[in-house]
Amino acid sequence: MEIVVRHGDSLWHYSQMFQVHLQLIRDSNPNIDPDKLSTxxxxxxxxxxxxxxxxxxxxSLWSIAQRMNLTLEAMEVVNPDLDETDLTPGQIIKVPTRITWRLVDRGNKYDYHTLMNDINRLKEVYPFLQVPTIGKSVLGKEIPEIMIGKGEKRVHYNGSFHANEWITSLVIMTFLNDYLLSLTNLQPLRGQRTFPLYQQSTLSIVPMVNPDGVDLVLNGPPENQEWQKRIVELNKGSTDFTEWKANIRGVDLNDQFPARWELEKARNPNEPGPRDYVGEKPLLEPEAIAMANLTKKRDFARVLAFHTQGEVIYWGFENFEPPESEVIVKEFSRVSGYEPVKTIESYAGYKDWFIQDWQxxxxxxxxxxxxxxxxLSMFDEIYRKSLGIFLAGLYM
Structure with missing residues (x-):
């Protein structure tokens, strides 16, 4: 919501008027000098x-403000040119309305178009969000990153490395939405005060690493006939893509990282297909390159990659993980009921590479x-169990 500065106003005054943290107002107006507001x-x-x-x-403005649980002044700042003494029935005015409900659409399958709509709606209501692009998919879709927070601890969450695990994008976006609601409504999230998390951590989210693959699973092949033919051939002639995990070129993006990649290549399929093909070499696919470049640029202290399924948390790789990994995963397990597993015989994943190279x-x-x-019928249960992990990832 945009308001117009009056003589003598300050950002602190607005924070009191609307009961919103001053830091959030400052971060929503990054190009404004708070000491030099102009009428x-x-x-x-x-x-x-x-x-x-x-x-x-x-x-009257006063009676409307009373009904809406607002101050008269709040009504005045959103209607700066209104003559309060000359209100007429049918006249349209603006009423400040606090958002207390989720904006993320969780009633339908979560494809790239739905994701981008949700990001745009959230950015409009919560302009302290930053939404840079980290790169493009094979088909040219921009891969968004969402950043929230002001703290020195840099934490990263991602989802939908695998196409048919698209529900992870919806879970992550629902957490983001609930985090935003908690921050702006001054209410705890599962008993956790969230503004200290905002101050202590900077959270980076890539909710959909593999947008082409997600759209393939949910909407079928692209309209381009050449791509349609190629994808059906990779899928052994089938037009059922529900088991497709790879990107649109048939490369498994979570087998694209240089963490004993050669072991994965030796035991996995040697040609593109719905799953497990590691590519001709590590970091060849644009989506994997984008994630690697982002990780190097942001210098994350911690990463969480969300996949499905099994209700387990893998936390080690080749004994490169630091001692605190075990402490943190025990907290993740406590708040979710998920089983911590140090490692399995799996290589070349994003988490593996991060632990190996950054320790x-x-x-x-x-x-x-x-x-x-x-x-989607499982969404509520999945979200209920995982919410504690999202929060603990920030406070641990």
Whole structure:
């Protein structure tokens, strides 16, 4: 919601007026000098929208404010040119409305278009979010990163490395939405105060690493006939892509990292297909390159890669993991009921590479239990169990 600066206003005054943390208002207006506000300047207030309201007979700004649990001043700053003494029935004014509900669409299958719509809606209401692009997929889709927080501890979450694990994107975006609601409504999330997390950590999220693959699983092949023919051939002539894990070129993106990659190559398929093909060499696919470049650029202290399924958390790789990994995974297990597993005979994954090269804490979290792709009917249970992991990833 945008308001217009009046003479004598300050960001601190707006934080008191709308009961929003001053830091969030500052971060929503990064190009504004808080000590040099000028009359008529626009200021974004996070967590609010300005709804249109038709004046009813007998209304006054004061009576509307009382009904909406607002101050009269809050009504005035969103209607700066309004003559309060001359309200007429049917006249349209704006009413500041605090967002107390989720904006993320969790009622449908979560493809790339839905993700981008949700990101744009969240960015509009919560302008302290930063949404850079980390690269493009094979088919040219921009891969968004979402950044939130001001702290020195840099934490990263990602989802949908595997196409038919698209529900991980929805789980991550729902957590982000709930985190934003908690911050702007001054309410704890599962008993955890979240503003200290915002101050202490900077959270990087790549909710959909493999957008082409997700769209293939959910919507079928691209319209381009050449790609259609190629994808069906890779899928052994089948037009059923529910078991497809790879990117659109048939490369498993979570087997694309230089962490004993040659062992994965030796035992996996030697040609592109729905799953497990590691590619001709590590970091060849654009989506994997984008993730590697992002990780080097951000210098994360911790990464969590969300996959499905099994309700387990993998936390080690070749004994490169630091001692605190075990402490952290025990907390993840406590808050979720998931089983911690140090390692399995698996290589070349994103988490493996991060632990190997940085020797910092990295985790692969396998959400839910069943047959991939996990159905939306399981979403509530998956989210309930995993929410504690998302929070603990920031406070541990």
């Amino acid at each position: 008529g300047q626009g200021i974004h207030i996070p967590g609010f929208i300005a709804r249109e309201y038709p004046i009813q007979l007998g209304d 910092r804490t990295g985790f692969t979290v396998e959400l839910g239990f069943g047959i991939n792709p996990l159905p």
